[in-house]
Amino acid sequence: MAGAQPQAPSQPRTPGGAMLRTLGGIAMLSGLLVVLVYHWTRPIIAENKRIAIEKAIFQVVPGAVTRKNFVLGPEGLFPGDAGKAKGDQVYAAYDRDGRLKGVALEAAATGYQDVIRILYGYDPGCQCVTGIRVLKMAETPGLGDKIARDPDFLANFEALDGRVNAAGDGLEHAIVTVKHGTKSQPWQIDAISGATISSKAVGRMIDASGQRMFPLILRYRDGFERRD
Numbered sequence: 001m002a003g004a005q006p007q008a009p010s011q012p013r014t015p016g017g018a019m020l021r022t023l024g025g026i027a028m029l030s031g032l033l034v035v036l037v038y039h040w041t042r043p044i045i046a047e048n049k050r051i052a053i054e055k056a057i058f059q060v061v062p063g064a065v066t067r068k069n070f071v072l073g074p075e076g077l078f079p080g081d082a083g084k085a086k087g088d089q090v091y092a093a094y095d096r097d098g099r100l101k102g103v104a105l106e107a108a109a110t111g112y113q114d115v116i117r118i119l120y121g122y123d124p125g126c127q128c129v130t131g132i133r134v135l136k137m138a139e140t141p142g143l144g145d146k147i148a149r150d151p152d153f154l155a156n157f158e159a160l161d162g163r164v165n166a167a168g169d170g171l172e173h174a175i176v177t178v179k180h181g182t183k184s185q186p187w188q189i190d191a192i193s194g195a196t197i198s199s200k201a202v203g204r205m206i207d208a209s210g211q212r213m214f215p216l217i218l219r220y221r222d223g224f225e226r227r228d
């Protein structure tokens, strides 16, 4: 007579409801953490950006020691910050005697890796760009990131021609980046060898911004003059 077959120990069943509740709880907690971290870091990021811009203004407008925020657009020039009026945020920069030395503006374009964002200065007196500072980029270290520190490249922006045309609706000459070693005009930017794509992005963003903003800066120049 055959003996009783040994019974395989029954597998404990996973309680589906409990599993769903646990996973749902973890997902909710993760979502909450993401929202909390976002809200916690947002003012810190905004403050860091403000400090970076503040520092950069006095680097791109040589000789400036104070600044005043304006919004500038086709509808006019308004004191204050973007959002209160229609237009672009710009920063008027003044010397010790309160004389306007230049206007700092932000510009951006896509480089080799991602968007490059800069602050640059424009002097309505010489109608020229007076300096740039890179605020944000993800260009390749050792190649594209040279746009932030290569002295020869940065020298392009010490007096880059940004004259406004006779009609007052654009630039006399488009600002353009040329291959390394071929710059022959004051409105040209000599590219960094091995980083032509990043160099061209800088030229493109200043040209696009300048075509729109330099005529407006000249039109509303008197409004920038400090009165306080």
Ligand SMILES: Cc1cc2nc3c(=O)[nH]c(=O)nc-3n(C[C@H](O)[C@H](O)[C@H](O)COP(=O)(O)O)c2cc1C
Pocket (backbone or CB within 6 Å): 112, 113, 139, 140, 141, 143, 144, 145, 192, 193, 194, 195, 196, 197, 198, 199
């Ligand atoms: C891994 C890798 C990263 C690169 N990063 C950049 C960059 O950040 N910026 C850039 O302009 N070109 C970058 N390039 C492109 C080349 O450096 C560049 O197009 C090429 O050397 C052409 O030389 P030229 O800039 O002298 O014309 C990269 C290429 C490779 C393979």
